[in-house]
Amino acid sequence: MSQAVLEIEDLQVEFPTKRGVIRAVNCVNLALDESEKLGLVGESGSGKSMTLLTLLRLTPHPGRITSGAIRYKGRNLLNLESREMRLLRGKELAMIFQDPMTTLNPVYKVGEQIQESLKVHNVFAGTSGAFWKRARRTAERRRIYELMAEVGIPSPVERFEAYPHEFSGGMQQRAVIAIALACNPNVLLADEPTTALDVTVQAQIMNLLDRINAERKTAVILVTHDLSLAAEFCDRIAVMYAGKVVELGRVDQITADPKHPYTIGLINALPRLRYGKGRPLEPIPGEVDLANLPPGCAFTDRCSRAMAQCRDNVPRKTVLGSGREVLCHLFSEDR
Ligand SMILES: Nc1ncnc2c1ncn2[C@@H]1O[C@H](COP(=O)(O)OP(=O)(O)OP(=O)(O)O)[C@@H](O)[C@H]1O
Ligand SMILES: [Mg+2]
Numbered sequence: 001m002s003q004a005v006l007e008i009e010d011l012q013v014e015f016p017t018k019r020g021v022i023r024a025v026n027c028v029n030l031a032l033d034e035s036e037k038l039g040l041v042g043e044s045g046s047g048k049s050m051t052l053l054t055l056l057r058l059t060p061h062p063g064r065i066t067s068g069a070i071r072y073k074g075r076n077l078l079n080l081e082s083r084e085m086r087l088l089r090g091k092e093l094a095m096i097f098q099d100p101m102t103t104l105n106p107v108y109k110v111g112e113q114i115q116e117s118l119k120v121h122n123v124f125a126g127t128s129g130a131f132w133k134r135a136r137r138t139a140e141r142r143r144i145y146e147l148m149a150e151v152g153i154p155s156p157v158e159r160f161e162a163y164p165h166e167f168s169g170g171m172q173q174r175a176v177i178a179i180a181l182a183c184n185p186n187v188l189l190a191d192e193p194t195t196a197l198d199v200t201v202q203a204q205i206m207n208l209l210d211r212i213n214a215e216r217k218t219a220v221i222l223v224t225h226d227l228s229l230a231a232e233f234c235d236r237i238a239v240m241y242a243g244k245v246v247e248l249g250r251v252d253q254i255t256a257d258p259k260h261p262y263t264i265g266l267i268n269a270l271p272r273l274r275y276g277k278g279r280p281l282e283p284i285p286g287e288v289d290l291a292n293l294p295p296g297c298a299f300t301d302r303c304s305r306a307m308a309q310c311r312d313n314v315p316r317k318t319v320l321g322s323g324r325e326v327l328c329h330l331f332s333e334d335r
Contacts, residue, residue, distance in 0.1 A: 004031040004071075005219050006055070006093075006187055011068035013047075013054050013243075019291035024050040024063065026243035029317075032187065035217040037210075039230030039251075041266070042240035045288060048223040051240070052189045055221075056093060057085050072187075091121045094180035098192035100172035103179060104164040110175045111160025114144050117182035147178045152208060170201035177208065184216065191223045206233055227266050231255050236323075239263045242288050242298035249324040259326045261303045297329065305330060 013025035025047045032038050040048045053059055055070055057077060070077040072092065077085065089095075097103055104113060118124060124140045141160075148156035151174040164172055173193060180188060190209065194202035210233065213220050224230050230237050230251075237254045239247040239262065247260040258264045265284035286302040294300045300310045310329050318331040 003034055005034045005073065006032040007069075007071040008051070008055070009069040009071070011051070011054065011070065012066045013050050013059055013063050014066050015063045017291060022290045023243050024290065025054060028068075028240075028243070028245055030238055030245060030248070032219050032221060034186075035213065035219050036236065037213055037220045037222065037234045039234035039237040040221060040223045040240060041225065041227050041230045041237055043225055043266075043284075043288070045290065046240040047243040048225075048240055049191050050243075052095065052191050052221065052223055055189060056089055056095060058095075087121070090117060090180075090185065091183040092185055093187045093189060094183070094185040096173075096176055096180050096188060096190040096193045098195050100169065100176045100196075101164065103176045104172060106164050108163075109160065110162050110164060110167065111144055111148070111156075114147060114175070114178050114182055115140065117179045118143065121183045144178075147181060148175075150212075151175070151178045151181070152204070153178070168201075169197050170204060173197065173201075173205055174208070177205075177212075181212065181216075181218075186219060188212070188218050188220045189223075190220060192225070193222070194229070195224070195226075202229075209233070228270055239266065242290060242293060244298065244327060245325070246299070246327045247325065249320075250322070253322070253324055259320065259324075259331060260299075260328050261305050261330070262299050265302075297327075 008028055008030045011025055011028045012023060015022045015024055028051055030038070040051065042048055050059065050063065054065060059065060065078060077088070080088070118140060124136045144160065145156040148159060153159050153171060153174050164175070167175060193209070194205050197205060206229070209220060212218055222230060222233055234251055236248065236250050238245045239254070239260065241262050247254065247258070247263045254263060255267065258267055262284070268282045269284060271281060284302055288298065294311045296312045297310045297315050300306045303310065307329060313329065315327050315329050316332055317325055317327050318333070319325055320331065
């Protein structure tokens with residue numbers, strides 16, 4: 001069995017709001033294996049981005065991590081000094097955001113921004129002196145051109161000098177991926193990396209991420225609201241609902257035999273992966289309101305299979321074998 005590179009244990013993130021405290025991430029447990037591709041899927045507001053940002057200790061204000069641990073290669077990131085965490089970001093764990101312009105600065109050349117990422121982490125730091133300085137500069141340039149070529153940016157020497165607005169959306173996202181790869185991270189956290197792109201460019205970017213994963217053995221967490229995209233790209237899928245992982249399993253298990261009514265709902269809302277073909281598409285009724293959840297299972301009011309105990313009793317995780325997990329009273333032993 002492969003070893004976990006990243007382990008999230010009982011992670012909880014809260015936001016104080018006028019309507020009370022919201023648990024955006026509510027007791028999340030996940031392990032990412034070396035060179036694994038894990039999908040984090042769920043509708044808007046389910047806590048996917050907050051989970052990713054919290055892994056890098058970038059939880060936005062006024063959010064607070066109230067409990068849990070994030071172990072990277074055995075170290076709990078929540079105990080690291082800010083300085084240590086800064087060194088780790090980018091170098092070990094790198095993030096790709098949905099909108100490339102969140103990462104790219106419009107006033108700097110694309111090549112310079114990749115260069116900056118190498119500099120921040122001192123990839124080419126070394127002995128001083130004019131000779132070494134020149135040698136370092138040449139090596140650094142070569143590395144940037146290599147990175148640009150690796151992510152599929154044509155004519156890297158010319159494109160080094162271009163500004164982000166001279167790149168198409170797909171090329172901008174490739175540049176962002178080059179920045180993320182500059183320090184050869186072990187883990188890539190990709191938050192809706194293709195949502196802003198049209199479908200053909202989306203396929204190219206997903207193929208690129210796939211190739212990086214295969215060639216560099218970089219583990220990837222892909223956050224998406226699109227279950228079919230996750231099913232195509234990932235090895236395993238974690239389905240999130242109202243801050244919790246409600247179902248976890250291998251892609252084939254989740255798509256062929258979904259257990260949680262929410263997962264079934266997500267699949268039935270998809271044209272291609274519909275569970276039980278021949279049925280019409282069925283959107284999941286209602287919406288989630290984190291400030292006003294039932295005391296038991298958060299999905300109760302939208303669940304077609306809700307039972308008497310669902311509203312008041314919090315479901316416990318049931319392990320179904322072969323690493324499958326589900327958080328639903330339908331599967332708990334004390335049912
Ligand atoms: N600044 C904030 N103040 C209060 N609550 C917040 C804040 N930011 C996020 N939240 C809460 O955290 C929850 C999770 O947000 P998150 O961004 O992780 O959702 P998501 O699953 O990434 O959704 P999307 O698909 O729309 O990106 C939201 O439902 C929201 O209630
Ligand atoms: Mg999000």
